[in-house]
Amino acid sequence: MRLPILIRTYHAMTTVLEPAVIGLLYWRQRKGREDKTRLGERRGYPSRQRPKGHLVWVHGASNGETLSLMPVVERLTQRGLSVLVTSGTKTSAALIARRLPPGAVHQYVPLDVPRYIRRFLKHWQPDLALVAESEIWPNTVVALDQRRIPLVMVNGRMSDRSYQRWQKLPRNIKALLERFALCLAQTTEDAERLARLGAPRVFVTGNLKFDAPPPPADPRAVAHLSGLVAGRPVWLAASTHPGEESIALAVHRALAQRHPNLLTIVVPRHPQRGPEIATLATQAGLRASRRSQGMVPDRATDVYIVDTIGEMGLFYRLSPVVLMGGTLTPIGGHNPIEPAKLGSAILHGPHIHNAEEIYAAIDKARGALLVKDNAALARAVSELLSNAALTRRMARAAADAVQALGGAVDRTIQSVEPFIVQAKLGARR
Known part of the structure; x- marks a missing residue:
């Protein structure tokens, strides 16, 4: 389906302004907000080999989102799948490094620049992508759809503030949400907002954070x-x-x-x-x-x-x-x-x-x-x-x-089970 002009303009602008994005990355690195030794990952360059076999990409923006995903990551690795976990902050990377189960690796998520996303997907070749909460990056969503990689929103959130903003751009958010194979919402209110904005398949599974284990201590x-x-x-x-x-x-x-x-x-x-x-x-x-x-x-x-x-x-x-x-x-x-x-x-x-x-x-x-x-x-x-x-x-x-209020992990895994089966079979949507 043809993308709205605003999304096409965003794609063109992020392509043209790539040199400025590189400058922004180096500025953030000087401010201590980026990991100097792994800055290439933010441009889609991998620092790890892709594991053999079928791979699920799991993404959370920062500390809370990624830590809430750890029980899901564990379930996926127990099913024999390799898992790539991405996040966008130094603190989340440090925390995740201590909690990743065997069979999972961490990388910084690439910025939403077309060339970075292509480079990232070409190397990792995920069979399934799970993104937490409200991570809706246009170039990434479109690139996954073009490669027929199923994209699922887990622990989905759509605050009233975000809903009001997206209502001003109804064609654009609808075009993006339509490319999600499934949206699993935290609450009934989140589900209703996602559905009204155009998500075709929405279910309420609860909040994964209620199931996350407490942080460890020596x-x-x-x-x-x-x-x-x-x-x-x-x-x-x-x-x-x-x-x-x-x-x-x-x-x-x-x-x-x-x-x-x-x-x-x-x-x-x-x-x-x-x-x-x-x-x-x-x-x-x-x-x-x-x-x-x-x-x-x-x-x-x-x-x-x-x-x-x-x-x-x-x-x-x-x-x-x-x-x-x-x-x-x-x-x-x-x-x-x-x-x-x-x-x-x-x-x-x-x-x-x-x-x-x-x-x-x-x-x-x-x-x-x-x-x-x-x-x-x-x-x-x-x-x-x-x-x-x-x-x-x-x-x-x-x-x-x-x-x-627990149980969201079980409901989430049950909901994505068909996509897990597809991933293990190597089938794409």
Whole structure:
């Protein structure tokens, strides 16, 4: 079918502007946002040999999306398929490297430039492509369709904000969604929006993040740090963004007298912000130490800054009270499922549109609490640190709410079973 003129224009512009894209990549690399040693992967150059046999390409944009796909990747490898997992960020690559099962490899996803996509597909030759959530890149979608490689959206999301934007370009989104062999949505609302925009085959399978295992931690590290902070009131601000660290520091100062030896742990979403947060703590009159410098929280430490990658499992296990970042500033909120599975009482701000249904379920079960400002956050942290029974009840309620919403992995694998059979037979759509 003929593509709308806007998609054809996008294809032409991304072709013509390829030199500018290369410049953008090098600029991002200088800023620390791209992996210098693997920059070629972003242009479709492989750094690994293609495994023999039939291969499934599985893609998630960043940390949460790719980690939620790991149970699906494991199921595929157990079926005897090779799996190529792609993502677009350095932190996701570091996390995935530790969790990939045998039979799976990781590469950075190529940018949506026609030549990069052709180069990528020519080398990897996937028999099936699974993309998570709302990754709809026009050149990639069209290239897969031209090669008759089935494309399935898994854990599909279509927020109201995205839906309103796409409604202004109805022919374009319809032309792209029609090229998906199947769309598996997280919720009924997501499914309805995808169908109204033109996806011909949509089913609700639930949210894969509810089935993802909690992040691991070395038991020796847990025991060591637990010993260091024993007897101290501890709370954690997780996956924070600019503005939220200042709030956490203000809460620490407000509670320090009522809770002697209080330890505030801050884990920024972007670890490179560690020095900046340490400066904020010093300016607030607090004693800070940074994990990236090999420091541990001794008795003199007020604020412990975890500016490293892949240690959330350790610090969720250490902290009975967790504030989820991205919720006090208009980021949209990060996934609270991991702390729920690891026994934390959860606090969050009002900005939760990225994971609204998850927060709604945990809030309803009284496993999480909305805090609208600094004062409310300080009151909630203080009450939970003072009332261990309440903290345990909230943590149990959060864990039960998450467990009750599981099963999406089984439903997803059942839905893509026909395509798995095709892949194993080497048949194309």
